[in-house]
Amino acid sequence: MAAATGERLYWKALIGGSLGFVTFGWDAGVLGGVLLTDEFQSAMGYPDTTTTSMITSVFLLASWLGCMIIAAFGMLLGRRTWILIGCGVQVVGTIISASSYSSGQLIAGRVLIGVGNGFMTSMVPIYVAEMAVVTNRRGQGVNMMIAAASLGTALAYWVDFGMVFAKTQAVWRFPVAFQVFWAFATVAVLYSNPDTPRWFYAKGRTAEADSILERLYGKSITDSKVQQAKLDILASLELERTEAASLRIQDFIWDTSAMQSARRIRTGMILVGMAYLMGIDMIFYYTSTIFEVYIGLKALTASGLAAAATTVLAITNYMGVYWMEKFSRRTWLIVGAVSQTVFMASFTGLLSTPGPATGAAAAAMLFCWIAVFGPTWGPVTYVYSSEIMPLRYRHVGFALSVSCQWVMAFVTVFAGPIAIADPSVGWKTWIWFLVFNVIAIPYVYFFCPETRGRSLEEIDLIFISDSLRGTESAKVLEHTEDRVAVENMAETKDSGSDNAASADEKSSPV
Incomplete structure (x- = not known):
């Protein structure tokens, strides 16, 4: 089947x-x-x-x-x-x-x-x-x-x-x-x-995440809509890596x-x-x-x-x-x-x-x-x-x-x-x-600020500080960057996914 x-x-x-x-x-x-x-x-x-x-x-x-x-x-x-x-x-x-x-x-x-x-x-x-x-x-x-x-x-x-x-x-x-x-x-x-693809991306297993994202959208990872979804997830992870390594009491x-x-x-x-x-x-x-x-x-x-x-x-x-x-x-x-x-x-x-x-x-x-x-x-x-x-x-x-x-x-x-x-x-x-x-x-x-109508990644924009709003990752989530810049970011994230995954594991509370 x-x-x-x-x-x-x-x-x-x-x-x-x-x-x-x-x-x-x-x-x-x-x-x-x-x-x-x-x-x-x-x-x-x-x-x-x-x-x-x-x-x-x-x-x-x-x-x-x-x-x-x-x-x-x-x-x-x-x-x-x-x-x-x-x-x-x-x-x-x-x-x-x-x-x-x-x-x-x-x-x-x-x-x-x-x-x-x-x-x-x-x-x-x-x-x-x-x-x-x-x-x-x-x-x-x-x-x-x-x-x-x-x-x-x-x-x-x-x-x-x-x-x-x-x-x-x-x-x-x-x-x-x-x-x-x-x-x-x-x-x-x-x-x-x-x-879920988000779990695989968070674990640095990009190939598996890409495959599941393709299945969810029923389209190739190169499709603009699928690629944007991927970039949003990666941008959200990148924003999270910019703050402290762990939650503070x-x-x-x-x-x-x-x-x-x-x-x-x-x-x-x-x-x-x-x-x-x-x-x-x-x-x-x-x-x-x-x-x-x-x-x-x-x-x-x-x-x-x-x-x-x-x-x-x-x-x-x-x-x-x-x-x-x-x-x-x-x-x-x-x-x-x-x-x-x-x-x-x-x-x-x-x-x-x-x-x-x-x-x-x-x-x-x-x-x-x-x-x-x-x-x-x-x-x-x-x-x-x-x-x-x-x-x-x-x-x-x-x-x-x-x-x-x-x-x-x-x-x-x-x-x-x-x-x-x-x-x-x-x-x-x-x-x-x-x-x-x-x-x-x-x-x-x-x-409780409103969240309706936003993707899970776009909700980050409700809460992030002004110091992060000008970053490349925030602009990706705002969908204000041109496609060339977005694709360049994707290539950078993919090439460094193993290192990023390692850093994420170190900063994770588990």
Whole structure:
């Protein structure tokens, strides 16, 4: 079979990445619908609230560990390779989890699933973004990853809902075990795909990078459009080599470097971390519990509504994929935060006065909040964070951004149920999430410049200092140089690629 090229190659990357994110969404939702079943409770020895919180939240902490591994060693292997390794680790963890007869065994299995998930969530959006050759599709592609995760959560909840009619251990073991299907499907699609040309250029493997760039564009490397794409990547790498050899800790507080690498990483970390302090993980890990215990609905009704809530998230995520490039990144985030603040405030206020009528209204407000989060803070933070990272530090920056998601999600999923169960706290727990919906508005307005419509390399121009703007590399990214000068630069870069690669390896944090 002929190797995929052009649109087909990109779509394989997009479909494979989407399947990988389905595994993330599946695990985020699969336990939420079975935690209160007798079959699960008996198998785990009727765990208390703290143990149940650990079972659900340890996956998040392990995902953070996976992100840290990528931050340290991500450049040693390709984007695609780490995705495939992540799938393998998840399969092992799923087998252990599905065969569990104690909370300890289940926790051990979920640790492995989490580590694999950390690999995949750190690398899949980068892989998809770097394989996109059409700028106005990049945001849609990364957005589709989050939509796929939401689809995975919805599917898991619907399977859980169907399994409540069973009366055996299959009620929870089958949904947990089925995650291996998505991992194997991801491997099947991505195994024959190459890694990204940007990774190969960054490693100094120019011939391989040229070959993949030709496949992505479906044209020869000598074609003007392909050659310009190559030169943009090389120019971006050259700009990065002009600044300090490594990231400085002080720059994460106040970045004075020429490329603003630390500022860009810090921005991604804050954005993604903030998104997961808004309450989404608390909602989806305990959706059935919220409806049944705190709003007072019957078990079957609560399970059905939980599945419906995850379906709303998936539908609005995919709506966001379609409309992604119609509005700026800042517009999506600011409008989303304002709307979410209104609905979260209403939800919190209604919970403070329990009763059938207020319970139904609270459920409606929760659905509205989910519908807004779906196309805004759910996916756009991933899109923005994957775009603003400099090429050399993209694996570090994005992995650290996603790691903030897992740390914040762990805090909320572990501590949230304990706080809600405390009579002196109860509904007041949701005020914590409301606060972060509010402060997101000024943060985006003052600290997040717009990136829509620019290539990954052109985004460097938003952040670089004035001292770099007059350099030959910056002019290449601005596309103001004449073609002869550009081609001369390309020849210089190619002839020195081995030396450049060596210098890059020395300056890389890994």
